[in-house]
């Protein structure tokens with residue numbers, strides 16, 4: 001079994017590790033499950049996310065942790081292999097992952113030489129930066145969004161997410177971005193390259209519109225946990241494409257009670273639907 005785990009709302013909330021999570025990760029790896037992590041967070045450095053897992057007593061291989069920043073770089077490479085010079089309206093982490101993939105993000109004063117546009121959460125957003133992104137986008141170049149999350153939880157409130165910035169650019173250029181983040185199943189597809197081919201993929205997440213929807217569109221069993229965004233009421237009234245197959249109170253409940261049920265009814269590995 002390959003667990004495709006969301007992070008915020010499943011493993012931790014803000015800076016607090018959720019109860020039972022270190023134990024759940026330990027049990028899951030003892031059972032021989034492959035643990036894979038997929039987060040729409042596109043601004044935290046990859047190493048910082050690995051350190052976070054390490055602080056929970058879990059050592060993850062770098063390739064088993066997929067962020068929206070890495071997925072964006074992989075998406076550009078996969079769909080538009082000739083692109084070399086993206087203009088980035090987003091975090092330094094996005095620019096860094098594009099450089100790691102062999103691309104050369106162009107500076108703001110040279111934006112008209114860009115051959116692609118990548119937009120995500122930019123904590124230093126300005127009207128000037130939006131103007132540059134619009135100029136690039138109006139040239140008809142490939143246009144990628146790290147993710148479309150309109151808001152994200154921070155401490156005890158919500159802040160505007162990448163999706164809010166992507167929407168501004170989309171409105172100014174008159175076309176939609178290609179989304180690298182969940183609910184696109186791209187991250188799951190990329191992560192499963194790290195899993196043994198016979199693994200049964202199972203999605204565990206707290207967000208119906210991203211994690212569960214991505215899992216359903218890929219054709220994988222999905223488990224919603226109640227430690228994050230989705231409430232029991234929201235799950236009960238969810239539209240079919242966002243309705244999880246199973247509900248668990250938390251990750252420990254998912255690993256100890258729900259996963260054995262999934263294994264019991266499984267008739268073998270499911271291949272991803274592209």
Ligand SMILES: [Mg+2]
Nearest residue numbers: 006008009206
């Ligand atoms: Mg989450």
